[in-house]
Amino acid sequence: MVRKGHLKLSFDDGRADFLLPEDGKLEKSNLTTFIAENSMELIIPFSQESADKIFSSNIHLHSLLFINSTVESQKTLLEQSKVVAKEFKGKMLFIVIDVTAALSHVLTYFGVSEEDAPTARVINMDTAKKFSIASEDLSPDSLRQLCQEVVGGTTQPYYRSEEIPEDWDKKPVKVLVGKNFDSVTQNSSKNVFVEFYAPWCRHCKELSPIWDQLGEKYADHDDIIIAKMDATANEVEAVTIDGFPTLKYFPAGGKEVISYTGKRDLETFSKFVDAGGVLPEEESDADDDEDEDDTEKAQRVTARAAHPPAMTAHSISATGREPAIHITKASIGEEGHQLSSAFPEVVRAKSDILLPSSFGFQLGMEDGEQVGDHVGWREAVNEKHHPVDSLF
Known part of the structure; x- marks a missing residue:
């Protein structure tokens, strides 16, 4: 139905009004986007079929509800959360993920296990920052509060971390995780050279013995730490990973972090470290x-x-x-x-x-x-x- 100033369309969620511009011209692209976004359910069940609509949406804040579909109380919580989804419609997409489905990579990415359900995560698709809520605290009210804080920019993102290994500092190459990363790399008296690796990465495996040799070489240097971190299981705010291995040098005193882009051999690594994070000229x-x-x-x-x-x-x-x-x-x-x-x-x-x-x-x-x-x-x-x- 078209009336002066707006176009009224009916969807499963009721009525949605598309406001026409002052000149009265109806742009096809704007109308198409409006229909696509309003035709989606308030809380979208995630599937390979719904993924295209989710990721092509102009709404880049995604609120994910992780539930176990076999638990009746969690299905009830999902139904109750539709009120919150309606309040944030147009600002945030709400998506439900069944933890019993074959989506282990999604659960791993958000640091969620099947036992954590019901729980919620919010992700900003533009910045990749993630926000969480404790499983035991999940309710429509706590979900509403989390969404308000994310939209308002008043909450802090979370980053995944493994537990700190008991022997993390016992070998020449120190093992970093999210929980001890800052305390090691921000040490005012240490220069820290870190490899961010992925366990499956072929180049990381090839680098491993060379990195161990580098650790051995500087094991007795009080002001130098050679370290590594599994970047598929740990995240830190200060470092963006776009490929593996990523090598970063953290100078003592909190100076600007240096990205290593030279050859990956012991000689060049050593010259770089000895020069305080400066590549040899030929590099x-x-x-x-x-x-x-x-x-x-x-x-x-x-x-x-x-x-x-x-x-x-x-x-x-x-x-x-x-x-x-x-x-x-x-x-x-x-x-x-x-x-x-x-x-x-x-x-x-x-x-x-x-x-x-x-x-x-x-x-x-x-x-x-x-x-x-x-x-x-x-x-x-x-x-x-x-x-x-x-x-x-």
């Missing part, structure tokens, strides 16, 4: 050459995305670093056209070719093949294996 020239190589490779990858029938995505190793989104042995089908139109440039990080960590396409994998750890809950959803040529 800068080598990096420039590598940048040019990566640029050419980035252009080739983008060009291939525009011609999917001839494209086979494969691991492109330039300097030995695995991307957070790692394309390996995945063939991209016809819908790969979307890739080149939505993301005309791939991301370079002096490493393998990276696709933007925020992109919502799903790379098909052969059965049994493992893709690299993804960044973001959208990518965690897509971690599950699917047939080759399945790109949504």
Whole structure:
């Protein structure tokens, strides 16, 4: 029904009014977005089918309710939470995730176990910051308060952390987790060189013996710490991980953190550490050459995305670093056209070719093949294996 000034449409949640601009012109794109967002349920049951609508929405605050669908009291809590979802409609998407479903990567990304249900998490898709609520405190009122604080910017995000190992400092290479990261790296008298790794990463495995040698070399230096952290199980606010391994040097006295981009051999590492976080001069020239190589490779990858029938995505190793989104042995089908139109440039990080960590396409994998750890809950959803040529 169209009346002067607004368009009235009926949805499952009742009526929604689309306000027309002052000139009275109706833009198709605006109306399409309005219909798409209002046609979704107040609390959207998550599935592969609903994922596309969720991640293509213009609403980038997502409130996730984790429940066990076999527990009646939790189903009742979900129903009661619809009142809160209605209050924040247009500001936040509400999504329910059944912890009994096959979504282990999503649960891992948010640090939720099946035993934690019912619980809630809120994520800002623009910043990837996550906000939590204690399981025992979850109620419509506490959920409302969490959402208000996130929208108002008055609450702090949370970061995953493993427990601190008892022997974390007993070996030459110290083991960091989220809970001891700041106390070690912010030490005013220590220079700390940290490897952020992923257990599955091939380049990290190749680096491991060299990193151990580096730890042995500086084990007796009181002002130098060589450390490592599993960045798939621990998160810290100060560091953004876009590929593995990521190497960061934290100078004593809280000075600016330095990203290491040089060769990964004991000699170059040693020169870097001895110089207080400065790469040898010859490394800068080598990096420039590598940048040019990566640029050419980035252009080739983008060009291939525009011609999917001839494209086979494969691991492109330039300097030995695995991307957070790692394309390996995945063939991209016809819908790969979307890739080149939505993301005309791939991301370079002096490493393998990276696709933007925020992109919502799903790379098909052969059965049994493992893709690299993804960044973001959208990518965690897509971690599950699917047939080759399945790109949504």
